Amino acid sequence: MIEVSGLHKAYGDFAAVVDSSFEVGDGEVFGVVGPNGAGKTTTLKTLAGLIEPTSGTVRVAGYDAADPEMRRRLGFLPEESPLYEDMTALSYLRFFADLYDVPRSVADDRIEDALDRLDLEHRRRRLGDVSKGMKRKVAIARSLVNDPEVLIYDEPASGLDPVTTDSVLAFVRELREAGKTVVLSAHNLHHVESVCDRVAVMDEGEIAARGTVAELREEHGTVEYVVFTTIDPANVDPRLPDAERSSRGGSEVDDATPEGSTGGARRYRTRVSSMADVDRIREAIADAGGEVVDIRTDEPTLESVFLSIVDRPMASRYGRTPGSNSATVDGSGGDGPGESGPSGHGSGEGRPDEDEPGEP
Ligand SMILES: Nc1ncnc2c1ncn2[C@@H]1O[C@H](COP(=O)(O)OP(=O)(O)OP(=O)(O)O)[C@@H](O)[C@H]1O
Numbered sequence: 001m002i003e004v005s006g007l008h009k010a011y012g013d014f015a016a017v018v019d020s021s022f023e024v025g026d027g028e029v030f031g032v033v034g035p036n037g038a039g040k041t042t043t044l045k046t047l048a049g050l051i052e053p054t055s056g057t058v059r060v061a062g063y064d065a066a067d068p069e070m071r072r073r074l075g076f077l078p079e080e081s082p083l084y085e086d087m088t089a090l091s092y093l094r095f096f097a098d099l100y101d102v103p104r105s106v107a108d109d110r111i112e113d114a115l116d117r118l119d120l121e122h123r124r125r126r127l128g129d130v131s132k133g134m135k136r137k138v139a140i141a142r143s144l145v146n147d148p149e150v151l152i153y154d155e156p157a158s159g160l161d162p163v164t165t166d167s168v169l170a171f172v173r174e175l176r177e178a179g180k181t182v183v184l185s186a187h188n189l190h191h192v193e194s195v196c197d198r199v200a201v202m203d204e205g206e207i208a209a210r211g212t213v214a215e216l217r218e219e220h221g222t223v224e225y226v227v228f229t230t231i232d233p234a235n236v237d238p239r240l241p242d243a244e245r246s247s248r249g250g251s252e253v254d255d256a257t258p259e260g261s262t263g264g265a266r267r268y269r270t271r272v273s274s275m276a277d278v279d280r281i282r283e284a285i286a287d288a289g290g291e292v293v294d295i296r297t298d299e300p301t302l303e304s305v306f307l308s309i310v311d312r313p314m315a316s317r318y319g320r321t322p323g324s325n326s327a328t329v330d331g332s333g334g335d336g337p338g339e340s341g342p343s344g345h346g347s348g349e350g351r352p353d354e355d356e357p358g359e360p
Pocket of ligand 1: 011015016034035036037038039040041042043
């Protein structure tokens with residue numbers, strides 16, 4: 001459904017997105033994650049046809065992303081979505097449906113359906129008087145008035161309370177069930193894990209990794225082993241260096257009765273990162289007449305995987321030329337914007353309608 005090839009977006013000498021390529025399949029929910037300034041919004045706006053790439057191609061359903069026909073078949077939710085405060089949810093959504101020339105009766109059914117599924121109350125209350133969560137839901141409903149095949153959502157659940165977040169995430173799952181293709185960005189990795197089929201991790205404008213969460217875990221995460229013993233391995237084997245014990249605390253007394261132990265005796269828990277370490281503990285404990293009562297594996301969290309991916313030296317983003325994967329100019333002298341990048345979003349070369357398609 002979406003094919004991005006060699007996408008590069010520069011603002012002057014600064015590369016916001018560098019040589020980025022990925023595909024999103026029909027009916028897939030694809031997550032774009034990364035630290036602040038990584039290039040997520042720029043990528044999403046390019047997919048939505050709101051930013052013109054400096055080079056590279058972005059094709060959505062066979063169309064160039066900026067093709068007006070594609071814009072009609074796509075729904076975009078910006079990171080910030082100011083609404084017209086004096087309108088009600090219903091009048092606001094009807095207004096947008098009119099912009100897309102959706103007949104009123106079709107629009108009303110569609111709007112009712114979206115608002116029902118989003119569990120939106122107070123549809124006839126002035127938007128200026130409703131909660132932030134409701135406003136976000138109205139903005140999400142707005143992205144659906146034209147019944148698009150592709151939805152591009154920038155931080156759909158950011159800043160929402162847990163209940164509203166759950167309902168927004170459940171709604172994204174429903175969109176997938178309805179066959180829609182969704183690309184979303186998020187900072188909360190649990191959200192990403194709970195809704196996305198595949199993920200791209202961006203860092204400093206580049207796609208640093210992509211795949212399913214399980215693939216990213218396997219490739220970039222470290223499995224840890226937790227060994228439960230009847231005696232503390234560190235006390236019985238001086239050959240076990242400190243470094244072999246977990247940074248999360250190493251050997252410690254565990255008051256809980258672990259699986260497989262007999263009775264309520266105290267157990268010791270040691271966290272290590274390789275099977276070789278597990279074997280050394282096993283040996284040490286056996287030598288001391290103790291027992292290994294349980295060994296468990298701890299999957300890496302998506303957070304630790306993410307940190308290991310983005311914690312890598314990157315080339316400067318200044319002077320990067322399309323297609324090259326390295327800096328041609330060293331920006332470390334500090335001539336340009338700082339680490340957080342230029343402050344003036346939209347102040348560069350983007351088209352005037354970059355932020356709010358169809359917003360009058
Ligand atoms: N119109 C613009 N002019 C100049 N620089 C820009 C413009 N838009 C974005 N940038 C810069 O490009 C970089 C990527 O910005 P982008 O908004 O895509 O990042 P992001 O990953 O979405 O960040 P965040 O998580 O903070 O929303 C940032 O350094 C940003 O300051």
